[in-house]
Every structure is written in structure tokens, then in C-alpha cells.
Amino acid sequence: MKKFTAIVYARTMEFLRDKGTFYWNLLFPIVLVVGFSFAFNGNNDTIFKIGVIGESTLGEEAFLNLPSIEQISYDSDKQLPLEKIRRHQIDMLIDFNDGTYYLNNESNSSGLLRIVGEKDLAGFQEKELSGSPIRYVDWLVPGVIGMNMLFSCMFGVGFVIVRYRKNGVLKRMKATPVSPIVFISAQMVSRFIIVILTSILVFTGTNLFLHFMVHGSYLLLVLVTSLSIVCMISFGLIFAARLKSEELTSGLMNLVTFPMIIFSGVFFSLEGTPRLMQQASKFFPLTHFIEASRAIMIDGAGIVQILPNILVLSGMTLVFLITASVLFKWE
Amino acid sequence: MNTIMRIENLKKSYGNVKAVNGISFSIPEGSCFGLLGPNGAGKTTTIEMMEGILSPTSGKVYFRGKKIDNHFKKKVGIQFQSTALPEFITVKETLEMFRSFYPKPRTLDEIIEICSLTDIIDRDNRKLSGGQRQRMLLGLAIIPHPEMVFLDEPTTGLDPQARRNFWNLIDRIKAENTTVLLTTHYMEEAEILCDQIAIMDHGKLLELDTPAKLLTTHFNGVIVRIPHSGLLDFNFENSAVIGDFLEITTNNLDRTMKELLEAKVNLEGLIIKKPNLDDLFLKLTGASLRS
Ligand SMILES: Nc1ncnc2c1ncn2[C@@H]1O[C@H](COP(=O)(O)OP(=O)(O)OP(=O)(O)O)[C@@H](O)[C@H]1O
Ligand SMILES: [Mg+2]
Numbered sequence: 324m325k326k327f328t329a330i331v332y333a334r335t336m337e338f339l340r341d342k343g344t345f346y347w348n349l350l351f352p353i354v355l356v357v358g359f360s361f362a363f364n365g366n367n368d369t370i371f372k373i374g375v376i377g378e379s380t381l382g383e384e385a386f387l388n389l390p391s392i393e394q395i396s397y398d399s400d401k402q403l404p405l406e407k408i409r410r411h412q413i414d415m416l417i418d419f420n421d422g423t424y425y426l427n428n429e430s431n432s433s434g435l436l437r438i439v440g441e442k443d444l445a446g447f448q449e450k451e452l453s454g455s456p457i458r459y460v461d462w463l464v465p466g467v468i469g470m471n472m473l474f475s476c477m478f479g480v481g482f483v484i485v486r487y488r489k490n491g492v493l494k495r496m497k498a499t500p501v502s503p504i505v506f507i508s509a510q511m512v513s514r515f516i517i518v519i520l521t522s523i524l525v526f527t528g529t530n531l532f533l534h535f536m537v538h539g540s541y542l543l544l545v546l547v548t549s550l551s552i553v554c555m556i557s558f559g560l561i562f563a564a565r566l567k568s569e570e571l572t573s574g575l576m577n578l579v580t581f582p583m584i585i586f587s588g589v590f591f592s593l594e595g596t597p598r599l600m601q602q603a604s605k606f607f608p609l610t611h612f613i614e615a616s617r618a619i620m621i622d623g624a625g626i627v628q629i630l631p632n633i634l635v636l637s638g639m640t641l642v643f644l645i646t647a648s649v650l651f652k653w654e
Numbered sequence: 655m656n657t658i659m660r661i662e663n664l665k666k667s668y669g670n671v672k673a674v675n676g677i678s679f680s681i682p683e684g685s686c687f688g689l690l691g692p693n694g695a696g697k698t699t700t701i702e703m704m705e706g707i708l709s710p711t712s713g714k715v716y717f718r719g720k721k722i723d724n725h726f727k728k729k730v731g732i733q734f735q736s737t738a739l740p741e742f743i744t745v746k747e748t749l750e751m752f753r754s755f756y757p758k759p760r761t762l763d764e765i766i767e768i769c770s771l772t773d774i775i776d777r778d779n780r781k782l783s784g785g786q787r788q789r790m791l792l793g794l795a796i797i798p799h800p801e802m803v804f805l806d807e808p809t810t811g812l813d814p815q816a817r818r819n820f821w822n823l824i825d826r827i828k829a830e831n832t833t834v835l836l837t838t839h840y841m842e843e844a845e846i847l848c849d850q851i852a853i854m855d856h857g858k859l860l861e862l863d864t865p866a867k868l869l870t871t872h873f874n875g876v877i878v879r880i881p882h883s884g885l886l887d888f889n890f891e892n893s894a895v896i897g898d899f900l901e902i903t904t905n906n907l908d909r910t911m912k913e914l915l916e917a918k919v920n921l922e923g924l925i926i927k928k929p930n931l932d933d934l935f936l937k938l939t940g941a942s943l944r945s
Contacts, residue, residue, distance in 0.1 A: 329754035333743050340742040490738035495794075497707060498732040499755045500724075 326501055330509035331516075338479070338517055348521050352471040356529045359467075360460040371432055372412070374404040377419035385443040387417075409454030415440075423448045429455055457621060461536045464529065465616035466589035468522050469609050472548075473555050473583065475521065477576050479514045481559030485572040488563075488654065497653045507651070511556050518552045519545075538623030544616060547629065547636075551612035554636045557643035558608060564650035583607045588614075611636050655682040657719075658802055658833045659704065664713035666699050666857075673699040675857035676713070681802075681850075686824070686834040688848035690841070692939050696857040697837040698735050698806055704835070705732050705804050717802075728756060731795030735806040735837075739779040745790055746775045749797070756798040768826060769793040770819070785816035792823060802833040809843060821847060841931035851931070855939045865931060872937065873929035875905030880914075881923045896936055903929070 339345060371392045376399055381387055387394060395413060397404045399420060407413045408425055414432040416425040424444055426433040428451045437449075484507070487493045496506055523545075526535075537544070559576070566572045586593075586600055587609040593601050604610040615632035618624035626633070660680035666673045674696040681687045689697050702708040704715055706722045717726055739748055746762070749771075753759040766772055769789045774782060782790060788808055795803050805824075809817045817840075824847055828834060838844055844851050845865045852862040861868055882900035890913070892903040904910040907926065914921065 325754045329751040333740055333747060333751045336747065337740060337742040487738075491734065491736065492738050492740060494707065494734065495737050495739075498705060498727065498734070499752065500727045501755050 326505055327509050327512075330501075330506060331513045334510055334513035335517065338513070348471065348475055348517075349524065352467050352525045353529055355467045356460060356464055356525070357532070359463050360458070360533055371414045371436060373436075374407065374413045374416040375419070376401070376404070376416070380419050381443050386439045387443070389439075405452065408452050411454070411456030417444070417447070422446065423450055425450050425452055427452050427454060429453050455536055457536060458533075460533050461621060462592075462617065463590070464526065464533075464535055465620060466587075466613050468525055468548075469551070469587070469612045469616070470584050470589050471525065472518055472522060472552055472612070473580055473609050475518045476514060476552060476555035477559040477562070477580060478573075479517065479559075480510050480556050481561075481563040482569070482572055482576060484510065484560070484563035485566050486569055489567055489569060493653050503651060503653060504648075507560065511553075511560075514556055515549075515552055518556075519549060522548055522552075535620065537620045539619035539625065543626060543629070544619050547612065547615045547619065547633065550633065550636050550640070551608060554608040554640040554643065557640050557647065560647035561643055561650065564647050565652055583609050586610075605635070608636060608639055655684065657681065658683040658717065659835070660716045660719075661700075661704060662714040662716070664700065664703055664715065665711045666696075666703060666708065667711045672857050674703070674710075677854065677857070677859050678713075679852055679859065679862055681833060681835060683801075683833055684828075684831045685849040686828055686836070686847050688844040688851045689835065689837040689854065690839070690844055690851060690935065691837075691854040692839075695855045695939070697854065699857075700854070701804055701806050701835065701837060702734075705730070707732075728798060729801045731798060731800035731803040733791045733795045733803070733805045733808055735810075737791055739787075739790075741780055742778065744776050744778055745771060745782070748779055748790070749793060752794050752797050758799065759797050760799060765793045765797065768796065769823060784811045785813070785819075788812060788816075788820065789823070792820075796827060796832075799830075800832055802835065803827060805834065805836040807837050807839070809838065809840065817843065841935055845931050853935065853938055860938045861934075868934055869929060869931070872934050873903055875903060876907055877927050877929050877933060878902045878904060878907070878910055878914075879925040879927065880919065880921070894937065894940075896940060901933070 372395060373387065373392055374395050374397050375387075376397050379385075379387060386392065397416075401416070401418065404413060404416045405425065408416055408427045408430075411427060411430050414427075414430060415436050418424070424440070424447050426437065426449065484493070487496075493506075529535075562572055562576060566575075586604045587607050588604070589609070593604060611632040615624075615629040618629055618632075622628075657680045660678075662678050664674055664677045677696075677700060679687075689700065691697050699708065703710045703713075706715070706726060715722055717729075740751075743751075749762060749765055753762065766775060769792055771789060771793060774786050774790070777786075779790075788811075792805070792808065795805070808824075809820050812820060821843065824834060824836075834847075836847070849864060850862065851865055851868060853860045853868075861872075863871070879899050879901050881898055882895055883898075890900075890902050890910075894901050902910055
């Protein structure tokens with residue numbers, strides 16, 4: 324145990340003092356999330372979108388015809404436009420058939436629209452809905468954090484062990500009574516602590532400005548994150564088992580991480596992509612992390628709903644660890 | 655004296671290269687054993703097989719009469735010819751980490767004192783000079799109060815002052831009755847430190863004895879050294895061309911000088927000296943290199 328904590332300490336210090344890597348691990352995802360939130364939240368706010376059902380009974384001069392208002396017509400089934408109000412995708416719905424209009428009381432636009440439309444809509448009945456918006460960032464943040472986890476786990480353990488093998492640190496370890504199991508698991512634990520803390524830090528840091536939607540339990544979110552980190556580190560260990568060349572290792576790692584990032588649905592939804600691609604993505608740990616954490620955050624999923632993801636992640640971890648330990652050589 | 659370590663007909667091949675080709679010797683407990691030989695002779699390969707780092711192609715390694723086992727690594731200290739140290743951590747942190755690996759480690763203060771690490775104790779491993787690094791690596795090797803230390807070229811690249819300091823360190827370790835096995839290219843070092851010297855080349859053992867015995871067996875008398883230009887036609891007994899010089903080993907200096915004079919050899923640049931291990935090394939390995 325003493326050996327174990329000593330190695331964990333040394334490795335963690337190595338990470339913290341390697342300022343370049345440290346800031347990269349922390350700042351890169353924050354910049355991505357914040358950058359995307361600006362890019363996709365542009366000037367939508369300056370224009371109001373108002374859904375309309377039925378023929379307008381208002382005159383030419385009514386507020387509906389102001390230049391900054393966009394009208395969208397819906398048929399008499401209110402289901403769809405009401406959901407859009409809840410998600411903040413439209414700001415108001417006016418039903419001329421039954422003389423009601425709907426506003427979302429959590430939307431900034433509601434108060435303004437109420438005042439602007441007061442005169443024109445006299446005699447209409449107001450109904451209030453609630454619901455916070457799903458913005459692209461809400462959907463993106465698990466993806467970006469997952470991607471960062473994948474890089475950090477693969478390169479922080481797998482790649483570093485290859486470097487240790489190449490420069491002789493592993494050989495020096497072999498000359499001590501430390502067993503490979505102790506050494507490798509200490510590397511894993513150190514990286515686990517680093518990755519879970521950076522992930523939490525990135526999340527809470529960006530959450531301060533962006534106020535993500537989290538409908539499910541934070542505890543479950545941390546659990547899924549932890550399991551995914553262990554799974555990704557184990558995956559990286561397979562590369563570390565034998566390889567001696569840093570260039571080859573980083574090449575191979577990039578070769579597998581890039582498809583994972585593109586096809587795990589970090590930046591765009593896999594819905595509507597070819598079936599084959601969706602099925603292939605089920606072999607990537609990242610896909611399961613992203614699916615599960617989006618389900619928890621956006622749909623408020625509980626452990627039962629994400630159980631399939633948890634089982635797959637656990638199974639993969641086991642397979643990766645066994646493969647890596649069968650293949651592993653100090654030199 | 656008890657034998658602490660013994661190797662029997664040790665061989666290691668890399669494809670066609672016979673890095674070590676059948677070597678046997680034993681090392682008495684508490685002694686200092688020097689393994690010498692030119693570059694590529696097979697010293698590192700031999701010492702690493704003894705450390706249990708490399709597995710031999712054939713042959714046996716015994717530590718205290720038994721094959722090396724799991725406990726072996728707790729009892730020995732190892733310093734490789736080249737070792738990378740974990741980056742971004744200090745000398746102190748490195749020592750502490752390695753201390754945690756052993757059941758009864760030396761105290762930090764003791765290591766600092768023995769290896770004179772006070773000045774560099776808080777320095778990052780990457781920022782050590784060659785000499786500081788060697789002291790630190792020796793510090794790592796002596797952590798477990800080893801029964802035996804393996805030092806592969808511990809003084810290569812050190813300045814003469816640092817080398818002498820290093821010899822003092824090794825003397826201290828020897829004073830604790832620790833057995834030392836070291837490889838070196840410096841004959842003077844071997845002569846000062848080692849009780850026994852093995853000279854090897856091309857994976858084979860050429861000689862093994864105490865420094866004094868080696869000299870008396872191979873040299874009786876003195877060496878006469880003359881620039882060899884214009885001398886090559888002459889045929890002297892016990893002579894060899896070494897570099898630009900002809901070296902004549904003789905136990906009758908009077909006669910040799912007369913012969914040279916009679917042959918009307920230009921005596922400019924002539925040196926007469928007592929043979930030392932350098933001469934022996936050149937004689938043994940130089941001869942084999944030429945052949
Ligand atoms: N891993 C290896 N693969 C192939 N050949 C090797 C390997 N290691 C050593 N050799 C060869 O074995 C021979 C002995 O090498 P070794 O390192 O033991 O020499 P050495 O006596 O320690 O030399 P030096 O004084 O330069 O350190 C050399 O010819 C070397 O090229
Ligand atoms: Mg060597």
C-alpha cells in the first residue's frame with residue numbers, strides 16, 4: 324500500500340507540474356464548450372418567433388406584423404407548438420380558433436410579449452407553460468467532457484507507460500520489488516483522480532455561466548463518469564502493454580480516438596445516420612458515456628434507464644483489463 | 655570467504671550476435687569485483703543477466719547458492735548504465751518513492767549524507783548534472799541496505815574530481831560489507847577499487863585475477879615504448895604495435911637498450927615505464943581487436 328500511494332503521488336505531481344499538459348486538459352474543453360455556446364446562440368434573441376393557429380383576427384397594425392416578429396403557422400393540433408414553447412424554440416402561441424395565447428413563464432421574452440400584445444390581445448385568455456430550453460450546449464457538454472476524458476485517459480496512462488518503457492523508467496521499476504500490477508494500478512488511480520477532478524471542474528466551471536439543464540441525479544452522473552473513466556483508461560492500457568515507440572503509439576491512439584469522437588455523437592446526433600454507423604458506435608466506450616449522461620441530464624433518466632450503458636461499460640472494462648494484463652511486458 | 659554470487663556458462667545471443675558467450679565466475683561476499691572490457695564486450699549484458707533483468711539464452715545464475723527468486727530484488731541495489739528518472743519530481747520525492755518499495759529502507763538523511771545530496775535534494779530530476787545524477791542513482795541503489803550492488807559504468811562521464819569522490823562513496827559501501835560488482839573502462843579505477851578483475855571481450859572472459867597477480871603474470875620487467883616510425887622492419891621479442899608506438903616488454907632492460915642502439919634506432923621519444931592495467935588491457939583486448 325505504501326508503494327502504491329508513493330507511485331500515485333509521484334505520477335500526480337508529474338502531471339500537475341507539467342504545466343502545459345495540465346492547462347491543456349483543463350482549458351481545452353472549457354474553450355470548446357463556451358465557444359460552441361456562443362456560436363450556436365447567436366442573434367436568435369433579437370427576433371421573436373410566434374406560432375399562430377387559425378386565421379388572424381387582428382388588424383394590419385397589430386404587433387404580429389412588427390418587423391422583429393416572425394410568424395409560424397401550425398395546424399390545429401397544439402401538441403407540437405406547445406412542446407416548442409416549453410423548449411423555448413418559439414416564444415408564443417396564439418390560437419385564434421379558441422381565443423387563447425400561450426407563454427412560457429421561464430422565458431425572458433414572455434414579459435415583453437405580454438406588454439407588446441396587451442392591446443391587440445384584449446379579450447384573449449392567457450395560459451402559462453413552463454420549461455427550460457434545451458440549448459445546443461446542454462446537449463454538447465457531456466460530449467466535450469467525454470472527449471476530453473478519452474484523450475486524457477488514453478494518453479495519460481497508455482502513452483505515458485510506453486514512454487516509460489522507452490526511456491527506461493519501467494526497467495528501473497523492474498529492478499525494484501514493485502510488481503507490474505502495483506505499478507500499473509497506481510498509474511490508473513492517479514489518472515482516475517486527475518480525470519474525474521478535471522471533468523467536475525470543467526463542468527462546474529462552465530456551468531457557472533451556462534447553467535446546464537440537469538434533470539437527473541448528480542450522483543448518478545458522477546457514477547457513470549467514473550465508470551467510463553476506468554473503462555477508457557483500461558482501453559489505453561492495451562496499447563501500453565507491449566509498444567515501445569512513442570510515435571507508433573500516438574499514431575495508433577489517434578487512429579482509434581478520432582473515429583470514436585466523430586461517430587460517438589459528440590458534436591452531432593447519431594439519429595438519422597446510417598444504421599451500420601449507429602451499431603458500430605456501440606463498440607465505443609465514449610458512445611455509452613455520452614448516451615447515459617445525456618439521458619440523465621436532459622431526460623432525467625434514472626439508473627434503470629441507463630442500466631444497459633452501465634452494463635456495457637463494465638463488460639468492456641473487464642475485457643480491456645484482461646487483454647492488457649495478458650499482453651503486458653515490462654520491456 | 656563465502657561466495658555470494660556465481661554464474662555458470664552464461665550465454666546470451668541476439669540473433670547472430672553472441673553478446674555473451676559462455677562466462678563463468680564467482681564473487682566472494684564483501685569483495686569488489688570489476689568487469690572490464692572494451693565497448694561491446696558484453697559487460698552490460700552480463701551484469702543485467704546477473705541482476706535478473708535479462709533472461710540468459712543459457713547458463714545459470716546463483717545468489718547465495720540458489721537461483722534468483724522474488725526476494726532477490728529486496729536484497730540488491732542496481733544502477734544501470736543509463737536510467738531515466740521520473741520527470742517533474744525532485745530528488746527527495748524520487749528517493750521517498752523508492753524508499754517505499756523496500757521493507758527496511760535506509761533513512762532519507764542517511765542516503766543524503768552518504769551520497770552528498772544536500773545541495774540538490776529539492777532539485778527536479780531533469781536538472782541534475784552528470785555527476786549529481788550518478789550520485790543520486792547510487793543513492794537509489796543503496797536504499798535497501800543491499801547485500802550486493804551492481805554498478806554499470808558508474809563513473810563514465812564524470813570529471814576526475816567527481817570520479818574520486820565516487821570512489822570514496824564506493825569505499826563507504828564496501829566498508830558495510832556490501833559486495834560490489836562494477837563495470838568500468840578506467841583501469842586506474844579498477845586497480846584502486848577492485849579485489850578481483852575480470853577482463854572480457856567478444857562475450858568471453860579473457861582473464862580473471864587480482865590486479866597485482868594479473869600484472870605479474872603478464873608482465874615481468876618493464877615496458878620500453880618508442881615511436882614506431884621506421885622501426886617496423888625490426889623484429890623484437892615480446893613486442894607489439896600499439897597506436898603509434900612500438901612497445902617492447904623486457905626483463906633485461908640493459909640488453910634491450912643495447913639491441914636498440916646496435917640497430918641504430920632513433921631513441922628520440924623513448925619512454926621506459928612500469929606496466930599497469932592499461933597496458934594489460936590493451937595487450938589483451940587490443941590484440942584481439944587486431945586479429
Ligand atoms: N538488445 C540487443 N539487441 C541486439 N544486440 C544487442 C542488444 N544488447 C546488446 N547487444 C549487442 O551485444 C553486444 C554486447 O553489448 P553490451 O551492451 O553488453 O556491451 P558492453 O560491454 O556493456 O559495452 P559498453 O562498454 O559500450 O557499455 C554488443 O555487440 C551489442 O551490440
Ligand atoms: Mg555497457
